[in-house]
Amino acid sequence: MKNKLQIIGALLVALSCFSLVSAQDATIRIIPSDDAPTISRHIYGHFAEHLGRCIYDGLYVGEKSNIPNTEGVRNDIINALKELKIPNLRWPGGCFADTYHWKDGVGPQSERPTIVNTWWGNVTEDNSFGTHNFLNLCEELGAEPYLAGNVGSGEVQELADWVQYVNFDGISPMSDWRKENGRDKPWGVKYWGVGNEAWGCGGNMRVEYYADIYRKYATFMSDAGLEGGLYKIASGASNDDYHWTEVLMRDIPHNLLQGVALHHYSVIDWNAKGPSVGFSEEQYFKTMEQAWLMEELVTKHVEIMDKYDPKGKVDLVVDEWGGWYDVMEDTNPGFLYQQNTMRDAMIAGMTLNIFHNHARRVKMANLAQVVNVLQAVILTEGEKMILTPTYHVMKMYNVHQDAQLIPIELATPDYAYNDEKLPAVNASASKDAEGKVHISLVNIDANKSNTISVDVSALKLKGFTAEILTSKTLEDHNTFESPEKIQPEKFKKFKLKKGILEVELPPFSVVVLEGN
Incomplete structure (x- = not known):
């Protein structure tokens, strides 16, 4: 009898377990x-910063390289990005943007000054990749350029001149200079970031101060005859700094503001990020926890935006997102080179789904970064190039671009x-x-x-x-x-x-x- 009861008990436990699994x-x-809103294709944007091997030895190898290229940019990368249907590309930073002086990167290459990239590895750059190179690349890709302006170490006139240089079709000092440098017609750049991470590398500003700075810079950024005007994006919050979004939405007139940025990386611990390969399930779980946090962050920042902008005229722009781990062994710690595994495919898939489901407010986003840095879609080594799991997810998902949610x-x-x-x-x-x-x-x-x-x-x-x-x-x-x-x-x-x-x-x- 005892054995029968034990068998019955075991069956009940098994049925219970089966029931739980089914449930x-x-x-x-x-x-x-x-x-329902349209899922903006601009959610599928990318980010190319002067960081490590993203620009130099990544996108750009120079016209004299043995690697097939178009104006110095690798043809294999151009073709791969076209397959992704990338809608926009953000440049030149990131933290680098607030130390970049655009006039150093135009004109004859032999006359361009060098710069020390103090943010990323203290390497010397020769400014051989500049405004013309980037905007011509965007034309080749069929992607909208998204320029990040220097508010940290730059001046108002410098940014106003850049807008005029790339956009004005009439007679002016900047448009005349553009023509001297080989470009007759302007590119018509719509998307502009007014500084980057003003709360940190962009100046360690208080949000109340930055809001006033933004108003000043945005005022002098002329539409320059651009149809529809400029789309100006404020340097937004890091993670759950809801006060930052509150002040921007409250203190900046909405006629000067088209987008508010948000940055969130799936990082376990900024002091101990863990490896990009050879991670434990615990580290994987904690990374997924941070990736899922995007849902909460977007929801709460949108609630604040709705409070001050109930008609939804200002967009949420998540212009930096992705996984961030310790750099690969024997690589420069300032270059942020990491491998890309199935863990990164999980981050990409779930994050894009979150953006889709918040398509009413999230109108633009930029994965960090496009080549050889952080959660890159492409990695290069000499003439070799590979597509990462993240690349494949973004290509699978691009069927959602401009579709109705x-x-x-x-x-x-x-x-x-x-x-x-x-x-x-x-x-x-x-x-x-x-x-x-x-x-x-x-x-x-x-x-x-x-x-x-x-x-x-x-x-x-x-x-x-x-x-x-x-x-x-x-x-x-x-x-x-x-x-x-x-x-x-x-x-x-x-x-x-x-x-x-x-x-x-x-x-x-x-x-x-x-x-x-």
């Missing part, structure tokens, strides 16, 4: 709305580590101009698959195709010896029946489904 399956309800309701199981828990599943959906529906799903759980049931009955779709990005281990990454270890593959572990789409998501995976 943990995620569910998504699709809620189409004609009033489809609001969703998501119930997700937890990803548990020790006594801590995070939502395991993250998602967003959109409908493009051709009527195709795209659903992006991320499972951050390091160990467990999660089945997701998506009620798509309201969309009346005939069928789906899908791609997946995953690998055997979280630490997997592409190398110069094995450049295609991680890349998207066709995905078939889903079924559509009576309006319910059931998807089985493997651990640490990103899936994009297309329905029509």
Whole structure:
């Protein structure tokens, strides 16, 4: 009898466990709305700072290089970025922006002065890559340039002259100088950052002081005949500095302000960031915790913006985001060179989903950074180039660019580590101009698959195709010896029946489904 009771007890425990597992399956309800916002393509922006090997020996190798190039910029990188459909590119910083004097980077290269990059490694740069190089690159890419102005060590006239140099089509000292330097027609630069991280490397300012400085600089930045005018972006908050956003929205007239920035990196501990390869599950979990924090930060900063701007005329611009770890061994600590693993794919997928779901206010964002720095989409070594897992996620996701958001309701199981828990599943959906529906799903759980049931009955779709990005281990990454270890593959572990789409998501995976 005792043995029978033990067997029954064991069966009950097993059934209970099975019940719990079943209860943990995620569910998504699709809620189409004609009033839903458009997911701006500018959410998919990138960032190229004069930092480490991002510009020199990254994007720019010079016209005399044996590496195939266009005006000194690597052709393989140009082609890769075109495939990503990058909508905008931010330059020259970052912290570097507030020490950069743009006039040093125009005119004959032999006459340009050198500069010491005091922020990043104290290396000497020759200013061979300047305004013309950058803006011509953006034209080649079909991307909008986003120029970060020097407010920290620069002067109002310097920034006003830069605006006139790149934008004014009439007769003026700056437009005449541009023509002397080989460019007849202006580029028409719309996006301008008025300083960077004014609370830190941009001047260690109090927000009340910076708000007045911003008003002054923005006043003298002429639209210069640019159709639609300039789009001016204030140096915004770091992480949860909600007071910073409050003061900017309260004290800057909104006719001078089109965007407010926000910076947030997925960093475990600024004093002990951990390795980019060889990390533990604990370090992975804490990184995911910081990535998920973006949801809370955007929500709370938007609440403040809504308070002062209920009509939503000022945008939230998350112009620095991504994972930040210790530099790779035997590399310059000031160059911020790190590897890019499946952990970074998780950060990219979930962050972009968060931006999509806040598309009413988040109109622009810039991944840090484009080549060889932090969460780069591209890494180079001499003539070799590799595409990272982050690159592949952003390419899979670019189907959402300028599509209409489809609001969703998501119930997700937890990803548990020790006594801590995070939502395991993250998602967003959109409908493009051709009527195709795209659903992006991320499972951050390091160990467990999660089945997701998506009620798509309201969309009346005939069928789906899908791609997946995953690998055997979280630490997997592409190398110069094995450049295609991680890349998207066709995905078939889903079924559509009576309006319910059931998807089985493997651990640490990103899936994009297309329905029509």
